[in-house]
Amino acid sequence: MTRYIVFANRKGGCGKTTTAVNIACIFSIKNKKVLLVDLDPQAHATLSLRINPDPEKPNIYNLLDKKASFKEVIQQVITTPKINCHSITNKNDEKREKSRSKNLYIIPSSRNLSVVEMNAPRFSGDELYLAEILHNNASEFDYVIIDPPPSVGILSVSALVAAKEAYIPMPMHFLAMEGLAEMTRLIYQINATWNPELKLCGIIPTFYNKNTRITKEIASDIVNTFGTGRLAPPIRQNVALAEAPGHGCSIFEYAPDSIGAEDYETLAMFIENNVK
Amino acid sequence: MSEKTDNREFLKRTTLQDLLNQKNVLTPLDNPQKRENSHIGGKNSFLEEKTSKLEEISLFIFKRGVNELKQEKYCCASALFETLLTFEPDHIKAKLNLAVALSQVGNNKKALAILESVLEQEPDNEVAIQNIKIIEESI
Numbered sequence: 009m010t011r012y013i014v015f016a017n018r019k020g021g022c023g024k025t026t027t028a029v030n031i032a033c034i035f036s037i038k039n040k041k042v043l044l045v046d047l048d049p050q051a052h053a054t055l056s057l058r059i060n061p062d063p064e065k066p067n068i069y070n071l072l073d074k075k076a077s078f079k080e081v082i083q084q085v086i087t088t089p090k091i092n093c094h095s096i097t098n099k100n101d102e103k104r105e106k107s108r109s110k111n112l113y114i115i116p117s118s119r120n121l122s123v124v125e126m127n128a129p130r131f132s133g134d135e136l137y138l139a140e141i142l143h144n145n146a147s148e149f150d151y152v153i154i155d156p157p158p159s160v161g162i163l164s165v166s167a168l169v170a171a172k173e174a175y176i177p178m179p180m181h182f183l184a185m186e187g188l189a190e191m192t193r194l195i196y197q198i199n200a201t202w203n204p205e206l207k208l209c210g211i212i213p214t215f216y217n218k219n220t221r222i223t224k225e226i227a228s229d230i231v232n233t234f235g236t237g238r239l240a241p242p243i244r245q246n247v248a249l250a251e252a253p254g255h256g257c258s259i260f261e262y263a264p265d266s267i268g269a270e271d272y273e274t275l276a277m278f279i280e281n282n283v284k
Numbered sequence: 285m286s287e288k289t290d291n292r293e294f295l296k297r298t299t300l301q302d303l304l305n306q307k308n309v310l311t312p313l314d315n316p317q318k319r320e321n322s323h324i325g326g327k328n329s330f331l332e333e334k335t336s337k338l339e340e341i342s343l344f345i346f347k348r349g350v351n352e353l354k355q356e357k358y359c360c361a362s363a364l365f366e367t368l369l370t371f372e373p374d375h376i377k378a379k380l381n382l383a384v385a386l387s388q389v390g391n392n393k394k395a396l397a398i399l400e401s402v403l404e405q406e407p408d409n410e411v412a413i414q415n416i417k418i419i420e421e422s423i
């Protein structure tokens with residue numbers, strides 16, 4: 009059974025792309041076949057894996073525009089980690105070698121994707137199109153991971169209609185919590201309209217600092233409101249996570265010994281086992 | 285005296301539940317979400333499946349709304365009927381019940397607007413006609 013996962017939050021910069029890319033990479037390292045769908049015109053997921061978001065090359069826009077087929081737009085990701093980019097030890101080199109995998113595929117994004125959001129003609133059924141394509145074509149994958157843009161337009165809605173599991177990455181701030189309530193509302197609305205299978209599976213604390221009072225308050229709020237099972241293991245603030253995309257690779261290749269790698273490995277374990 | 289209470293109210297932290305309530309989101313734990321391992325086949329079966337699940341969910345929400353209404357939990361009831369109307373905007377029974385819930389919490393203006401919209405759909409709807417009369421008399 010293919011699992012369709014979206015890391016969604018209309019708040020920008022909360023760690024959606026970092027989470028999508030690193031979770032996709034670690035699942036592929038664990039020998040799962042993974043498809044990462046970059047649905048953001050910013051193309052940050054695409055760039056993070058050293059792929060040029062060239063509008064001339066087959067990309068997600070062509071797929072949504074019905075000008076290219078699913079097969080034509082998927083691309084295998086060959087990560088070539090740049091050695092000498094961080095404090096490197098031999099042990100790291102070994103881990104890096106292990107973290108190369110042939111199981112990761114991407115549907116890259118490109119700038120012209122923003123056209124979809126701008127001219128969205130909004131005829132009914134548009135929201136279902138991505139879901140239809142993915143559900144009909146991606147059965148060979150173990151995981152389909154979608155990285156939506158920070159907005160509530162046709163692209164984000166399509167992502168939520170195509171996914172079955174929604175995870176919300178969020179920093180532990182009050183205004184982010186308002187964003188969480190709003191996302192919850194959106195998820196339930198989409199659950200009630202287009203996609204009865206969509207489920208809010210977890211809230212992922214990002215940029216986490218366990219020592220602040222507000223972190224504790226918000227974490228306990230989440231547990232009280234959604235139950236313990238929905239609070240995912242947190243991702244701490246870690247500069248290596250912000251550096252890795254510049255080197256075109258995941259945290260597991262860039263800095264396998266960092267706390268960022270550790271946190272994403274734990275999160276992957278949580279997601280892997282979070283099935284009911 | 286009342287100023288003191290207001291101050292304390294101001295200092296109280298807004299919780300996630302408060303925010304969800306503001307947005308009329310049902311308590312997440314009893315949201316009618318379902319997870320089924322049904323296989324999604326071709327295009328048509330995919331859409332068909334959505335329709336039947338939609339009906340199932342709408343009936344479920346409607347029944348729960350009626351239940352809340354019976355227990356005089358008007359806010360919960362109105363949230364449920366509103367949810368239902370977001371995806372079935374012409375659901376007459378949901379509109380009638382929503383109007384009852386709203387008038388009970390004092391929102392007669394919105395209740396009347398909803399009853400008027402029922403009459404646009406069904407000009408002879410007796411419940412709507414009667415309830416408009418009752419509300420108008422009470423104002």
Ligand SMILES: Nc1ncnc2c1ncn2[C@@H]1O[C@H](COP(=O)(O)OP(=O)(O)OP(=O)(O)O)[C@@H](O)[C@H]1O
Nearest residue numbers: 020021022023024025026158215244245246249250
């Ligand atoms: N745990 C972390 N520690 C340090 N930096 C992080 C962490 N997570 C993400 N970042 C950095 O923060 C920035 C925003 O993260 P990211 O791009 O993943 O957010 P996003 O939600 O996808 O943003 P957008 O809404 O623009 O798509 C990026 O520069 C990223 O490298």
Ligand SMILES: [Mg+2]
Nearest residue numbers: 024025048052
């Ligand atoms: Mg992003």
